[in-house]
Amino acid sequence: xxxxxxxxxxxxxxxxxxxxSIKKILPNENIIYFSDNFNSPYGNKxxxxxxxxxxxxxxxxxxxxxxxxxxxxxxxxxNSIKELRSEFKIPFVGIEPAIKPAAMQTxxxxxxxxxxxxxxxxxLFGSTTNDYASEIKIIEKNAEGLVELIEKGFIDGDKxxxxxxxxxxxxxxxxxxxxxxxxxxxxxxxxxxxxxxxKNIKIIDSGKAVAKxxxxxxxxxxxxxNLIEVKYSFYCNGSPKSLNMILNNTFAIxxx
Ligand code: DGL
Numbered sequence: 001x002x003x004x005x006x007x008x009x010x011x012x013x014x015x016x017x018x019x020x021s022i023k024k025i026l027p028n029e030n031i032i033y034f035s036d037n038f039n040s041p042y043g044n045k046x047x048x049x050x051x052x053x054x055x056x057x058x059x060x061x062x063x064x065x066x067x068x069x070x071x072x073x074x075x076x077x078x079n080s081i082k083e084l085r086s087e088f089k090i091p092f093v094g095i096e097p098a099i100k101p102a103a104m105q106t107x108x109x110x111x112x113x114x115x116x117x118x119x120x121x122x123x124l125f126g127s128t129t130n131d132y133a134s135e136i137k138i139i140e141k142n143a144e145g146l147v148e149l150i151e152k153g154f155i156d157g158d159k160x161x162x163x164x165x166x167x168x169x170x171x172x173x174x175x176x177x178x179x180x181x182x183x184x185x186x187x188x189x190x191x192x193x194x195x196x197x198x199k200n201i202k203i204i205d206s207g208k209a210v211a212k213x214x215x216x217x218x219x220x221x222x223x224x225x226n227l228i229e230v231k232y233s234f235y236c237n238g239s240p241k242s243l244n245m246i247l248n249n250t251f252a253i254x255x256x
Contacts, residue, residue, distance in 0.1 A: 001013050001179050001222070001223075001224060001225070001226060002067050002201075002223035002224070002225060003030065003031070003064050003220075003225045003226070003227055004015070004030070004065050004066060004067040004223075004225075005028070005030035005031055005032045005064070005067070005115055005231075005233070006022065006031045006032070006033070006068050006070060006076050006214065006218075007027050007032050007034070007058075007061030007062070007064065007066030007067075007068065007069045008022070008025070008033045008034070008056070008069075008070040008072045009033070009034040009035075009036060009054075009057040009060075009061060009069070009071065009072065009076070010032060010034075010035060010071070010072045010076070010184055011035075011036050011037065011039065011040040011041055011053075011073055011075065011076070011147070011247075012035050012036070012040040012041070012075040012150070012151045012185065012242060013035060013037075013038045013041040013150065013151065013185070013188070013242045013243055013246045014071025014072065014073065014150070014183060014185030014186075014188070015033065015035070015070075015073060015184050016033070016148070016243075016246050016247070017035055017072075017184050017185075017188060017205070017251075018070060018072035018095065018184055018207055018210050019031060019072070019232075019254075020207075020209070021122075021207040021208050021210065021211035022070065022180065022210075022211045022214055023232075024211065025192065025211050025212065025215050026211070026214065026215055026218070027230070028224075028226055028227050028228070028230060029120050029230060030225065030227050030231045030232070030233075031226045031230075031231075031232050031233070031234070031235075032041055032061060032064050032066055032233045033232070033233070033234045033235065034060055034061060034235045034236070035234070035235070035236040035237075035238075035239065035243055036053060036056075036057055036088030036235075036236075036237060037151060037236050037238035037239065037240070037242065037243075038237040038238040039053050039237075040147065040148075040151055040238070041116070041147040041151070041156070042073065042075040042116070042118055042133065042153065043075055043116030043117050043118050043119075043142075043144075043147055043183075044117055044118065044144075045075075046118070046119060046120070047080075047107075047118075048081045050076055050079040050080055050118060051079060051149045052076060053076070054076045054079075054080035054083075054084055055080070055083075055084065055087065056150075056233070057082055058088055058090075060256075062088065062090060064233075065229060066090070067091075067223050068082065068090060068091045068092070068093065068214065068217060068218060068221070068223065068230050069084075069088075069090055069091070069092050069093070070092075070093045070095075070210065070214055071084070071092060071093065071095065071186055072095060072184050072210070073093045073095065073114075073120045073183075074095050074096055074097060074115060074116070074182050074183050074184060074206075075116045075118040075119050075122075076124035077094035077095050077096055077124070078094075078096055078123075078124040078125050078170075079118055079119075079122050079168070080093040080117045083126075087095060091103070091208060091217050091221055093213050093214045093217060094210075095206050095210045096119070096124060096125065096128060096182075096183060096206070097113050097115055097119065097125065097181075097182030097206070098180050098182075098204045098206045098209065099111075099113070099128050099129055099132050099133050099138070099179045099180060100128070100132040100133075101111040101135040101204055102133075102168055102178040102202075102204050103132045103135075104116060104132075105202070106177055106178050107177055107180060108175050108176065108177040109135075109174050110136065110137050110138075110139060110174060110176045110177065111136060111137075111138055111139070111171070111176055111177070111178040111179070111222060112134070112138075112139045112141065112168070112171035112176040112178070112179045112180065112201075112235065113138055113140045113141070113179075113180045113182050114138075114141050114167055114168075114179065114180070114181055114182055114183065114186060114225050115140070115142065115143070115180075115182030115183050115242055116142060116143070116147065116183055117142045117143075117144070119182055119183065120140050120142055120182075131144040131203065138211060139170070139171045139174055139176060140212075141167040141168075141170070141171065143163070143164075143167050143179050143183070143186070145163055146163055146167075146183075146185065146186070146189075147183065148184050149163065149183070150185045150188055150189070150242075151174075151185075151242050152242070153241065153242060153245050155188050155189060155192075156158060156189070156191060160189060160224075161192055161196070164171055164189065164193060164196055165196060168193070168196055168225075169196075172197055172198065172201070176201060177200060177201055177202065177206060177213070178202050178203075179193070179197065179201055179202070179203050180203070180204050180205075181193075181203060181204065181205040182186075184205075184207075186205070187205050187207060188246070190203070191211065205254075211242055232251060233241065233251075233254065234251050234252075235253070235254045235255075236254055236255060237255070238251060239254050240253035240255055245250075
């Protein structure tokens, strides 16, 4: 038994999609969320920079007493999870694009992956693709500019639509039947994405899988919490505007 909080970090508000899945299946856990939005976006940064920021974010959450860290960012996970696991004793849960389920289910043999440059160029993405998708074709798109727009508060409207069309339409033309959302920010655009792509294309994200893995690791390490009343705390090091928007102003945001 351990009533310490779960720590979650992302480069911004994308990880809130993961927090929402975790809250559902772990309702007795306190959670601390950290948005490193001062350094957002991570997508075009080097592996070295991403690793440095991930270490800093982890230390922040450990200092706040977290018992497990969820790296709710594909870019941070694919560029730093191995190093984080060897540097810190605490358990880590990471997130990477859900290539495996898409590759197993595709009928057309073509899947689309929307992610950041940092994720698509990472060694982990390369090895996952080799392991699970060597028989199929992956159409990758670095969705440049989307994270910035989302952090500015755009989750629908003309700008988002125009950007998405640029990345999605070439994939649709090539005949994908699965679209993998390889960045935790993108599920926030689900309504627009759904409206732009044909119904037969299945959209896959890793949110639920990450929540399940978090539960599994908490049980395995015997660190479940038995709280009846839980507390969710939010921190950011840039403007609190985006967190306030996504949380509908229902929580006080701690600026650091
Ligand atoms: N949510 C992050 C991810 O999953 C966004 C990356 C970025 O900051 O560019 O990749």
